[in-house]
Amino acid sequence: SKFVNDNWMIKNGFLNDILEHKPWWWNIKVQKLNISAPFMLLPDVSCQKAIEILQEKGYDQAPVVSESGLILGMVTLSNTLASVLAGNTQFSDPVTKVIYNQYSKIGLENNLGKLSCILEHDHFAVVVHEQTHFDGNGSSHRKQMVFGVVTAMDLLTFVSRDDRK
Secondary structure, three states: OHHHOHHHHHHOOOOOOOOOOOOOOOOOEHHHOOOOOOOOEOOOOEHHHHHHHHHHHOOOEEEEEOOOOOEEEEEEHHHHHHHHHOOOOOOOOEHHHOOEOOOEEEEOOOEHHHHHHHHOOOOEEEEEEEEEEEOOOOOEEEEEEEEEEEEHHHHHHHHHHOOOO
């Protein structure tokens, strides 16, 4: 059951740190990682163009966002290629045919321990930041913006520096 799995509980925010002897980096905030701003794909980008962009930029995944910045999902190189090769999608189809919405999000204020638990099962996590937007009438709404995409390699690079400052 998920409810007796400590990593699942931490990943989903139901349980705080469980390790008695945490590594030095465990409580450091995600914002301390050297996360570069991601490139994002708009929904009308073709699968062919998405593959080209991912290969050119050297990434395996990218967020797909609407014109207003709303996160629609993630596209991965492997998922896109698998869908095209299986005949489920054409190279000319929009990337929205191959995006998926089941990915992990983490906030800048979360700690690297939580990120570590996420990356034990997921290839990446989308780093999001919530912003409040106001319209002309003074009404407000919260919106999640993509701040970056972090992988196990990003975490490993940070940890291997052993920068305990």
